[in-house]
Amino acid sequence: MWNDWKSWIKRRSPAQVITAYYIVSVTISVMLLRLPGVHLPNVEVPFIDTVFTAVSAVSVTGLTVVNISETYSVFGYFVIMLIMQFGGIGIMALGTFFWLLLGKKIGLRSRRLIMVDHNQYALSGLVQLVKEIVKIIVVIEIIGTLILGFHFLKYYSTWEEAFLQALFASVSATTNGGLDITGASMIPYAGDYFVQFITIILITLGAIGFPVLIELKEFLFRRKWDLDVPYQFTLFTKLTTITYAGLLVFGTLIIILLEFQHFFRGMSWHESFFYAFFQSGTTRSGGLATMDVSEFTMPTLLVMSIMMFIGASPSSVGGGIRTTTFALNILFIWHFARGNKDIKVFRRELHHDDILKSLVITILAMIICFTSVVIMSITDKHLQLIEIIFEVCSAFGTTGLSMGITAELSNIGKIIIMVLMFVGRIGLTSFLYIIGGKTEKTNYHYPKERIIIG
Amino acid sequence: MWNDWKSWIKRRSPAQVITAYYIVSVTISVMLLRLPGVHLPNVEVPFIDTVFTAVSAVSVTGLTVVNISETYSVFGYFVIMLIMQFGGIGIMALGTFFWLLLGKKIGLRSRRLIMVDHNQYALSGLVQLVKEIVKIIVVIEIIGTLILGFHFLKYYSTWEEAFLQALFASVSATTNGGLDITGASMIPYAGDYFVQFITIILITLGAIGFPVLIELKEFLFRRKWDLDVPYQFTLFTKLTTITYAGLLVFGTLIIILLEFQHFFRGMSWHESFFYAFFQSGTTRSGGLATMDVSEFTMPTLLVMSIMMFIGASPSSVGGGIRTTTFALNILFIWHFARGNKDIKVFRRELHHDDILKSLVITILAMIICFTSVVIMSITDKHLQLIEIIFEVCSAFGTTGLSMGITAELSNIGKIIIMVLMFVGRIGLTSFLYIIGGKTEKTNYHYPKERIIIG
Ligand SMILES: [K+]
Numbered sequence: 014m015w016n017d018w019k020s021w022i023k024r025r026s027p028a029q030v031i032t033a034y035y036i037v038s039v040t041i042s043v044m045l046l047r048l049p050g051v052h053l054p055n056v057e058v059p060f061i062d063t064v065f066t067a068v069s070a071v072s073v074t075g076l077t078v079v080n081i082s083e084t085y086s087v088f089g090y091f092v093i094m095l096i097m098q099f100g101g102i103g104i105m106a107l108g109t110f111f112w113l114l115l116g117k118k119i120g121l122r123s124r125r126l127i128m129v130d131h132n133q134y135a136l137s138g139l140v141q142l143v144k145e146i147v148k149i150i151v152v153i154e155i156i157g158t159l160i161l162g163f164h165f166l167k168y169y170s171t172w173e174e175a176f177l178q179a180l181f182a183s184v185s186a187t188t189n190g191g192l193d194i195t196g197a198s199m200i201p202y203a204g205d206y207f208v209q210f211i212t213i214i215l216i217t218l219g220a221i222g223f224p225v226l227i228e229l230k231e232f233l234f235r236r237k238w239d240l241d242v243p244y245q246f247t248l249f250t251k252l253t254t255i256t257y258a259g260l261l262v263f264g265t266l267i268i269i270l271l272e273f274q275h276f277f278r279g280m281s282w283h284e285s286f287f288y289a290f291f292q293s294g295t296t297r298s299g300g301l302a303t304m305d306v307s308e309f310t311m312p313t314l315l316v317m318s319i320m321m322f323i324g325a326s327p328s329s330v331g332g333g334i335r336t337t338t339f340a341l342n343i344l345f346i347w348h349f350a351r352g353n354k355d356i357k358v359f360r361r362e363l364h365h366d367d368i369l370k371s372l373v374i375t376i377l378a379m380i381i382c383f384t385s386v387v388i389m390s391i392t393d394k395h396l397q398l399i400e401i402i403f404e405v406c407s408a409f410g411t412t413g414l415s416m417g418i419t420a421e422l423s424n425i426g427k428i429i430i431m432v433l434m435f436v437g438r439i440g441l442t443s444f445l446y447i448i449g450g451k452t453e454k455t456n457y458h459y460p461k462e463r464i465i466i467g
Numbered sequence: 468m469w470n471d472w473k474s475w476i477k478r479r480s481p482a483q484v485i486t487a488y489y490i491v492s493v494t495i496s497v498m499l500l501r502l503p504g505v506h507l508p509n510v511e512v513p514f515i516d517t518v519f520t521a522v523s524a525v526s527v528t529g530l531t532v533v534n535i536s537e538t539y540s541v542f543g544y545f546v547i548m549l550i551m552q553f554g555g556i557g558i559m560a561l562g563t564f565f566w567l568l569l570g571k572k573i574g575l576r577s578r579r580l581i582m583v584d585h586n587q588y589a590l591s592g593l594v595q596l597v598k599e600i601v602k603i604i605v606v607i608e609i610i611g612t613l614i615l616g617f618h619f620l621k622y623y624s625t626w627e628e629a630f631l632q633a634l635f636a637s638v639s640a641t642t643n644g645g646l647d648i649t650g651a652s653m654i655p656y657a658g659d660y661f662v663q664f665i666t667i668i669l670i671t672l673g674a675i676g677f678p679v680l681i682e683l684k685e686f687l688f689r690r691k692w693d694l695d696v697p698y699q700f701t702l703f704t705k706l707t708t709i710t711y712a713g714l715l716v717f718g719t720l721i722i723i724l725l726e727f728q729h730f731f732r733g734m735s736w737h738e739s740f741f742y743a744f745f746q747s748g749t750t751r752s753g754g755l756a757t758m759d760v761s762e763f764t765m766p767t768l769l770v771m772s773i774m775m776f777i778g779a780s781p782s783s784v785g786g787g788i789r790t791t792t793f794a795l796n797i798l799f800i801w802h803f804a805r806g807n808k809d810i811k812v813f814r815r816e817l818h819h820d821d822i823l824k825s826l827v828i829t830i831l832a833m834i835i836c837f838t839s840v841v842i843m844s845i846t847d848k849h850l851q852l853i854e855i856i857f858e859v860c861s862a863f864g865t866t867g868l869s870m871g872i873t874a875e876l877s878n879i880g881k882i883i884i885m886v887l888m889f890v891g892r893i894g895l896t897s898f899l900y901i902i903g904g905k906t907e908k909t910n911y912h913y914p915k916e917r918i919i920i921g
Pocket residue numbers: 073074075189190191298299300411412413
């Protein structure tokens with residue numbers, strides 16, 4: 014049995030394995046979410062809405078057609094938390110694993126650390142890697158639960174209630190699941206900056222990418238005799254962290270700028286700042302919100318849409334085109350305009366294949382999202398264009414923010430959003446290989462001929 | 468004086484020359500449009516609106532904040548036609564010239580034909596090329612005027628009126644200027660399929676690209692003894708023509724599909740077909756319309772927006788990212804998904820630099836258009852999102868279709884639209900070199916390092 018599985022997996026491409034994992038997870042999740050006792054008494058959920066909830070939880074998006082706290086029992090909460098763990102951590106582990114395996118190494122140190130043998134398809138390496146990722150994420154979740162739990166004692170009358178809320182909030186934030194059992198996302202904590210700060214940190218630890226966490230752990234727990242040598246972070250870690258931070262700061266500033274005469278009118282500076290900061294941070298992939306985002310004005314909603322489209326770091330619990338893809342696009346356009354085709358950054362050069370891939374992924378993502386918007390403008394005529402654009406970007410970025418229209422979607426609309434959550438979560442690299450099918454290697458060449466471009 | 472100019476032009480980059488030509492043309496156009504007798508008696512046009520009209524005519528876009536027929540005299544009409552000629556033909560000639568000069572040859576035959584010496588900066592070659600382009604375009608315009616003029620005798624009481632209308636219509640269609648002196652674009656001819664058919668042919672001849680016209684001329688007027696050898700069209704001509712035709716057919720079908728239960732409800736098949744056919748064809752860059760496009764539904768408007776964004780062929784009178792850029796994007800994504808980085812098409816291989824350029828241009832164009840939409844959603848709050856998107860794509864594609872909001876734009880809105888018409892017309896290749904400034908050639912290299920993409 015074990016050997017059968019080993020031999021099956023050996024014959025599959027990474028994209029196939031990740032997709033299979035995703036589909037199996039959704040199927041099991043649907044079954045779990047139909048178990049007796051999962052729903053509150055007298056609550057009926059249509060089958061497509063169960064599937065939608067399962068897809069949303071496995072892809073850790075957080076868009077929902079039902080209100081979790083009014084639909085599911087405490088047992089249901091635990092089922093949902095379990096699904097978010099499998100969706101968030103599982104796909105992150107598989108993605109990192111294949112990336113290592115295909116020889117695109119993070120750096121010798123990290124590889125040694127997670128003990129994946131480059132030259133053989135080591136399932137023991139996979140097991141080891143999954144263990145490492147689960148360990149790091151679960152430790153983060155437990156710390157988050159403890160910090161939030163004690164703090165929540167001032168909101169909830171019993172320890173059980175406070176720690177249940179804290180556990181769900183911590184898991185939802187760390188896996189970037191974006192679901193809530195408060196019934197109104199983070200709005201009850203809109204005035205509690207401590208909770209918001211902890212939540213943003215948890216979201217960031219989930220969305221910054223596993224390789225970054227590994228290197229951070231290495232950096233923080235270095236042995237004494239290593240302290241003399243300056244620690245060398247990988248290019249990936251530098252690039253993704255700076256992009257992540259840049260987007261957070263840019264988003265915060267632009268939201269303040271666009272809303273200080275609108276939504277923030279009459280608010281204190283710290284209220285405005287925290288609203289902007291949290292809503293900027295959550296677009297990376299978190300999906301929790303301290304306000305009803307539909308109260309923002311059009312320009313803010315457009316900027317947030319594009320930030321969700323960019324999404325989180327690769328090998329993380331997030332979606333979208335990914336931070337590195339975005340960074341490479343910007344860097345390359347800048348260099349290309351100056352007549353330079355090599356990108357030099359942090360005393361390293363980027364690989365041409367990676368640049369090409371980032372450009373292709375961005376354009377393909379735009380085509381997919383644009384097509385989705387067009388189709389939904391046919392099937393969901395009752396919605397405004399900005400509501401559709403926001404929802405599509407949110408699903409593709411597996412962010413889970415919404416202008417409040419998810420429950421009103423037509424069945425075709427729901428299916429499109431589910432497909433987008435799937436594509437956004439597994440990432441367009443994997444998606445490309447699925448739609449591309451078998452590689453066609455050809456050995457012949459035709460004469461090259463130049464053509465005029467734009 | 469002539470030598471001064473020769474030596475000045477030798478020290479300039481193509482982008483600088485084209486931009487200089489554009490700016491000089493706009494400046495002269497503004498002066499011409501302020502001449503006495505240009506306006507109808509008692510008509511006052513604000514300065515920014517004159518600039519807008521000049522930019523619109525030089526970039527052969529056709530968006531207007533004034534109604535031409537209610538604002539300008541017959542003398543004014545001739546001034547506007549002259550400006551469209553200089554904007555349409557001039558930039559087309561310069562673009563083709565530099566493309567030839569930089570060694571990206573169309574093919575030996577074409578080069579020999581237009582007698583541009585590859586190895587020296589031959590101004591005589593430029594003069595020759597401009598003459599050739601002017602000759603072809605003017606012949607097309609004259610034939611168009613004659614065909615339309617005799618036909619228009621059934622609409623207009625005098626020969627003068629009929630042939631003035633025909634001349635303006637022919638010049639506006641061939642240069643893709645998109646302006647009209649009927650007061651309502653092509654709506655008066657909504658039932659006249661003959662006029663529409665001729666107009667689409669004129670638009671296409673202008674927008675298909677000058678190299679295609681040259682090859683077509685060669686093909687049609689071959690000497691007898693050449694007839695034994697099959698004529699070999701260049702890859703550029705094949706690719707751009709097929710893309711052009713493909714977009715026309717796709718656009719027609721999709722408009723019929725999206726509107727047969729809406730705008731086309733109750734219409735005969737040929738009415739529906741011609742509305743769809745003309746409006747599909749005009750998105751390439753023509754800008755004339757046989758109907759008020761704002762009567763279309765949201766999905767149709769979105770599809771037309773993206774078709775205008777794609778725009779016309781390079782080295783033509785049109786704008787946008789260009790047909791070849793779009794074709795290369797689609798071809799490359801398709802090949803990339805199959806693990807293949809060489810694009811083979813028509814027994815030729817495309818150059819990697821061209822592919823890279825097409826990807827960069829597409830992404831940059833999306834960033835520019837998206838930023839414009841965001842800014843206009845701040846400055847022109849009174850407009851709907853789709854109206855802004857449609858207007859932005861129309862300006863960037865130098866198409867000139869509008870949902871009827873151009874006259875309502877704020878001053879900042881007008882400036883953004885003017886900038887987009889400029890960028891769309893000169894093309895992003897030129898624009899890239901302008902913003903990029905001096906090339907930085909470096910001889911050192913850093914170690915390459917892979918990073919994780921999406
Ligand atoms: K999420």
